[in-house]
Amino acid sequence: MVKGIIKSDFVINLDHTFSSGQIFRWYKLGQGWIGVSYSSLIYLNQLDDKTIEYRISGKIKEEDLVEFLGLNNNYFEIFKDSTLEKIYKNYAGLKLLKQNKWECAISYICSSYNNIKRINKIIENLAILSKRKLRLGSIVMYDFPTSSQLKKFSEKDFLKLGLGFRSFYLVDLCSKIDEVILEEFEKEKTEKIKRFLMSIKGIGNKISDCILLYSFKRLECFPIDIWVARALLKLFYHDLKNILKEVNIKNIFKKYNEISLYFNKKYYNKAGYVQLLLYKYIRDIK
Template structure:
């Protein structure tokens, strides 16, 4: 059957999607935007999102999603994998110079996932001053402890816990996940949302500045975590998440001198405009894999 420009088929508990361009699972899942996907021996990825566990393969423009059906593809995975967006157009818009041409070529299969904003917020609170393997382990432990169990092919996986599950958590229980000093921030975020003090559903209608400021009401959320939450939940795309490392990358590639966080944000806003988030992800992946800006 046809669905929004793709030929899709349900077979043996799999959804097979033909005509998927600009999608490389390595680029998508290892570019730093998500923490629930694990590479398998056959080069596929298995992960959990929106309370579902699936396995993902993509080769020769054929996307294969195992442990799902057509209904979930339409209701969850089509948007989650941003399949409604023409990434060849995005690439044209961000390839403004030789640096970006090289970055886009290197990470040509990146697609920005539309993750659940609550999970994204907590994941990037955990990411502060942390390394990706440790973040992945912590998010997994929190899901194992507080999330719902999911079975797939005889294996057990765990959904990320909802707001109410974590609002009832204890500091001692969370500390066993390895989140360290971030535990108090996780508990606080869950409780202020559960009590109605902050609504994550409100940020989509705000402009970037207001949305960022609103998210920074959460304890432990600065500009970088706020921008990551907005970008990787698919809420806003004209953000350019910048931490100390991204700052060094921009100084090395563009400024050729020290630059302030404000200068970098202004440059990204003016230079990349509404596509700043896509540009950041191509640059981030390219720089991290090639150790640009590393000390």
């Protein structure tokens, strides 16, 4: 086990960050949070608004943990907007994570027409396939399976793990990408990566944008699901009137790309962080 303390130049709030819906398989444990990322079992505890302590069993180094947590990033320029400024006051320290690309892609395939509790269960079932246990004190969790491991399993195997119709999508994904391919995309333009991701069955605008935002940290990506659509209706009705002839949920999804362009123009090509704030806000007031 490795342990240490990280001091950030910017505010971080672990509760806001890990309850924001952007990542799966992270759980509240006592005063802190525990989960698996980058083949490591990690426990994080908040000491003050800029200091966290960590304990790690696995491969991740402190500098990589800093990058994963987004500790060196801030998006202050977008809070000149009064609407977002009010929301951010309640969610100061909400960080945009940079997740492992392979696990993120698999996780969001599993998220299709699903809820967070069930997504976590499916991913836990998949993790057992890795056969690699990670231990931190009395806590044991499984590492995420590699692409070479998942490719050995069939659609029927995934059905038994509770993936349902997503089993077919996962088999297709495993036949087209792996960890190396995803890392090679790091240097490519967002549009090229998105086109490739959308060639995989089950991946459309929203899921591709989630993968790009949460693991490639492409801030121009603005995933819109039913929750974000509701937040847009509640907080940005007058903005939507500039895009939609009739403002309603159905038309928000019809004009998905136009809305993304509008909010990137409004928020300095950082619409992705706006999306994270909106999702957290609307889920908390449901």
